[in-house]
Amino acid sequence: xxxxxxxxQEEAIAELISERVSNVPLLPHVVTxxxxxxxxxxxxxxxxxxxxxxxxxxASRILRVANSAAFSPRQGISSLQQGILHLGEKMVAGIAIGxxxxxxxxxxxxxxxxxSGELWDHCLRTAIAAREITASCSRRVSTxxxxxxxxLHDVGKAIIDEFLNKRTQILTAxxxxxxxxDFLDAERDSIGIDHADVGFALARHWNLPPQLAAVIKFHHxxxxxxxxxxxxxxxxxxxxxxxxxxxxxxxADTLSYKIxxxxxxxxxxGKDGLPILxxxxxxxxxxxxxxxxxx
Amino acid sequence: MGIIYVGVGELAASRSPGDVVKILALxxxxxxxxxxxxxxxxxxxxxxxxxxxxxxxxxxxxxxTFADTGIPQLLNELKKMGHLRGKLTVxxxxxxxxxDPNNTFNIGKRNILAIKKILWKFGLxxxxxDLGGNYCRTLSVDVDSGLVTISSPGRGTWPL
Ligand SMILES: [Fe+2]
Ligand SMILES: [Fe+2]
Numbered sequence: 001x002x003x004x005x006x007x008x009q010e011e012a013i014a015e016l017i018s019e020r021v022s023n024v025p026l027l028p029h030v031v032t033x034x035x036x037x038x039x040x041x042x043x044x045x046x047x048x049x050x051x052x053x054x055x056x057x058x059a060s061r062i063l064r065v066a067n068s069a070a071f072s073p074r075q076g077i078s079s080l081q082q083g084i085l086h087l088g089e090k091m092v093a094g095i096a097i098g099x100x101x102x103x104x105x106x107x108x109x110x111x112x113x114x115x116s117g118e119l120w121d122h123c124l125r126t127a128i129a130a131r132e133i134t135a136s137c138s139r140r141v142s143t144x145x146x147x148x149x150x151x152l153h154d155v156g157k158a159i160i161d162e163f164l165n166k167r168t169q170i171l172t173a174x175x176x177x178x179x180x181x182d183f184l185d186a187e188r189d190s191i192g193i194d195h196a197d198v199g200f201a202l203a204r205h206w207n208l209p210p211q212l213a214a215v216i217k218f219h220h221x222x223x224x225x226x227x228x229x230x231x232x233x234x235x236x237x238x239x240x241x242x243x244x245x246x247x248x249x250x251x252a253d254t255l256s257y258k259i260x261x262x263x264x265x266x267x268x269x270g271k272d273g274l275p276i277l278x279x280x281x282x283x284x285x286x287x288x289x290x291x292x293x294x295x
Numbered sequence: 296m297g298i299i300y301v302g303v304g305e306l307a308a309s310r311s312p313g314d315v316v317k318i319l320a321l322x323x324x325x326x327x328x329x330x331x332x333x334x335x336x337x338x339x340x341x342x343x344x345x346x347x348x349x350x351x352x353x354x355x356x357x358x359x360t361f362a363d364t365g366i367p368q369l370l371n372e373l374k375k376m377g378h379l380r381g382k383l384t385v386x387x388x389x390x391x392x393x394x395d396p397n398n399t400f401n402i403g404k405r406n407i408l409a410i411k412k413i414l415w416k417f418g419l420x421x422x423x424x425d426l427g428g429n430y431c432r433t434l435s436v437d438v439d440s441g442l443v444t445i446s447s448p449g450r451g452t453w454p455l
Contacts, residue, residue, distance in 0.1 A: 113448035172449035175429065182394055241393050245402060246343075247303070247322035247431055252449030254431040255322060258394040274402055275344045278323075279353065279360070282303060282343065 010192030013163050017193060020159050021201045024104065030055040031096045032207060038093060038144040039209040048089055049081050058096055062087065065095060071287075090131055090147035091288065094124065097151055104158045111164025112157065114251030119157060124288060125248040126150035129281045130239030136277070137267035141232045149215035149236045152208070156199025156216065157250060163191050168252050175256040183253040184220045196220055223262050234263040242281055301326075301341045304353075304360035308338040308372040312439040319433050321389035323403035325362075325410055325426070326434045328386040328455075329369060330441045331378040337438045338376070340369040344402070345409030362409035370417065385414060386455055387424040388434050388445055403427065425455050 027035075033051045037043040052059050059080050066083035067076060077083050084092050098105065098120065105120040127150030134146040164171065167190055174186040187194040196217050203213035211229050215236045218225035222233040237260060244255045269277070299316045301307050303324060307316055316339045318326045329338040340359050347354030347361040358364035373383070387410065390403035398404065407426055414420060425432070425445055433446045446452040 168449040169451075172430070176450075180394070241400065244393065244431075245323040245391075245400070247320040247324055249320070249322070249431055252430075252447075254320070254448070255391050255393050255429045257429075259400055261397065261399065272349055274400065275346075275349050278402065279344065279350060 013191050014193060017159060017163065017198055018201060020162075021198070021205050024159075024202060024205060027206050028055070028100050030058060031100055034093055034096050035148060035212065036209055038089065038142070038148060039211055041142055045081065045084065045089075048084055048092065052084065052092065052096075053080055058099065061095055061099060062092055065091070089144050090127070093144065093148045094127065094151055094288070097148070098124075101155075104155065107158050107161070109157055109161040109250055111161045111166075111168055112251040112253055113168055114249075118248075118250050119154065121289065122243055122248050122250050123151050123154055125243035125246060125281065125285045126153060126236065126239045128239075128284045128288060129242040129246075129277070130236045132277055132280055132284065133238055133242070133267075133269075134235050136273070137269065138231060138235060141235055145211055145232055146235045146239070149212055149219075149232060150239045152199075152203070152212055153215055153219045153236050153240060154195065154199065154250065155202055156195035156197070159202065160187065160191075160193065160195045160198045167191070172252050172256070175253075180258075182220070182258045183256040186256075220257055222260050230262075231266045234260070234266055238263055242278060246278060246282060246285070248285070301339050303341055303343050304357040304365075306338065306340040306359040306365060306369050306372060308336060308369070308376045309438050310334060310336045310376055314438040315435050316438065317433070317435045318389075321432045321434060322391055323389070323406060325387060325389040325403070325406045326432075327366065327369060327410060328388070328434075328436055328443055329373060330384040330386070330436075331373060331381060332384065332441060333381040334377050335438065335441070336373055336376045336378050337436050337441065338369050338373045339434075339436055340365045342406055342410060345405045362406060362413055366410065366413045366417070383419060384441075385419050385421045386443055387421045387426060388432055388443075388455060390426045391428050391430060391432070394429050423455050425453075 063083045066086045108116040127147045130146040130150035131143045134143045171186040184194045200217035203216045214229040218233045222237045225233040299307050301318050325342045327340040342365050343360050345362050347364045354364040358368040390407040392401045392403045430447045435444050443455040
């Protein structure tokens with residue numbers, strides 16, 4: 001297949017990718033602090049309110065979403081505390097991440113043949129799915145972490161995409177050969193690095209808490225994660241799969257991944273569990289999407 | 296005249312030449328296409344799950360969600376559009392899955408089986424299908440010509 005750009009050596013690609021990562025703006029302080037406390041089980045609502053009230057833009061955005069039709073409050077919500085309670089802390093993290101990383105998550109992914117907005121939709125749906133699975137199956141993982149892990153899991157695609165451009169058909173052909181290799185293997189075979197590793201580099205650049213960094217690095221290979229973080233990684237692994245089954249992916253790689261059944265060591269979905277979850281995720285996703293992006 | 300998008304759990308029928316009826320990004324969902332060539336009517340249903348018994352309320356509010364409630368509803372819609380008798384051509388697309396050798400997550404396959412069973416009850420069967428695989432599909436049906444086209448990112452476009 002003809003390529004328009006000269007084929008770069010793997011080392012050269014690795015170098016360019018780390019340059020791109022180091023040029024990504026750091027997360028605003030308010031977001032780093034929010035992610036930091038959500039990783040701890042002992043935080044209180046007051047902690048979240050204290051962080052958010054320091055950021056006027058974020059605070060007013062939260063109030064706007066809480067009062068939107070999709071979240072249909074019984075009466076007008078005027079205090080930040082009420083707003084956060086009504087939306088749930090997960091949505092607050094989502095709004096915070098979404099508002100400061102829009103230029104990353106809204107990129108058109110040319111190498112994945114995915115249009116602008118699809119990466120964010122996929123991540124939001126994965127976050128909702130991971131939260132729903134956690135709520136119904138797992139007692140040990142906080143739903144906040146599962147949600148934020150889902151939001152961030154594929155962030156590496158925004159950076160790696162540039163280097164997959166013009167290789168899309170080669171990548172999909174590798175997945176469709178039926179030899180068991182998935183899109184992650186194809187990325188690695190093709191350019192020497194995959195979107196999970198690129199995302200991990202970005203997680204370190206952003207100083208994300210270790211659990212979230214592990215989610216990003218291992219979401220397609222949860223068995224390789226540190227046992228202490230494995231359950232969370234499996235929850236996002238399944239959330240990702242349920243989002244793709246629902247048709248919300250990022251183009252060429254959608255569904256071209258292996259499932260790791262090791263999740264059964266941590267939780268069970270049950271016979272009707274899967275359809276019930278898929279339906280719930282569909283409804284929650286539609287609601288969240290219309291609320292956060294109706295502005 | 297224009298593009299009619301059929302979202303999850305929705306269905307649509309058209310007999311306006313120039314209309315294109317479309318489903319974007321089918322994952323494990325299945326698109327059921329019904330064509331009445333004599334009357335030039337096209338019907339399209341976007342099924343998400345096999346059976347309404349998991350949520351009867353949703354089956355009433357949005358019958359297209361489930362195979363068992365969606366197919367009768369689509370047939371009704373075609374009747375309303377003017378298909379009272381004559382040939383009905385059925386085509387199916389979608390029902391993809393993740394790479395899952397043990398089929399534990401194969402909701403796509405369960406959708407396909409449920410749809411075929413219900414079609415059979417109405418004496419119908421698909422004459423063309425593009426099902427399964429580990430990729431998503433976008434589906435368009437041209438009302439004028441009855442041509443069905445499938446596309447998938449990174450995999451091109453092909454007729455069904
Ligand atoms: Fe991924
Ligand atoms: Fe993903």
